[in-house]
Amino acid sequence: xxxxxxxxxxxxxxxxxxxxxxxxxxxxxxxxxxxxxxxxxxxxxxxxxxxxxxxxxxxxxxxxxxxxxxxxxxxxxxxxxxxxxxxxxxxxxxxxxxxxxxxxxxxxxxxxxxxxxxxxxxxxxxxxxxxxxxxxxxxxxxxxxxxxxxxxxxxxxxxxxxx
Numbered sequence: 001x002x003x004x005x006x007x008x009x010x011x012x013x014x015x016x017x018x019x020x021x022x023x024x025x026x027x028x029x030x031x032x033x034x035x036x037x038x039x040x041x042x043x044x045x046x047x048x049x050x051x052x053x054x055x056x057x058x059x060x061x062x063x064x065x066x067x068x069x070x071x072x073x074x075x076x077x078x079x080x081x082x083x084x085x086x087x088x089x090x091x092x093x094x095x096x097x098x099x100x101x102x103x104x105x106x107x108x109x110x111x112x113x114x115x116x117x118x119x120x121x122x123x124x125x126x127x128x129x130x131x132x133x134x135x136x137x138x139x140x141x142x143x144x145x146x147x148x149x150x151x152x153x154x155x156x157x158x159x160x161x162x163x
Contacts, residue, residue, distance in 0.1 A: 015127075
């Protein structure tokens with residue numbers, strides 16, 4: 001995680017999944033004067049963060065159904081809060097291998113996240129980078145997505161995953 005922070009200069013979050021939410025397991029602050037309010041132990045709805053969306057994209061259908069039954073929250077005007085739109089978004093995440101939080105959890109903040117898998121190929125959690133929107137133009141998202149996927153592959157390997 002420190003290597004990822006050092007390469008990107010952004011804040012790095014490591015999250016896991018529990019009962020329809022993501023839980024922050026670790027946070028390493030990026031460089032610069034901006035600090036994010038997120039904290040270790042914080043629980044977040046899956047649809048409003050890059051980690052949460054990366055996790056949701058690889059949940060079994062019965063877990064997604066629980067999520068939709070509770071309802072999707074809307075924290076900003078950019079939050080995806082309808083089931084059909086969120087399902088479509090999850091397809092894109094599975095296709096690209098990374099998720100984007102574009103001011104969906106907090107205005108002015110853009111994040112990119114990738115899933116982390118266990119040895120049985122079940123989702124464990126996700127890792128993400130967070131920064132001010134101006135520091136991460138959409139043209140650079142794929143480049144950072146690739147970096148994150150490399151880190152997630154290493155972390156998944158520690159958990160026994162072969163992907």
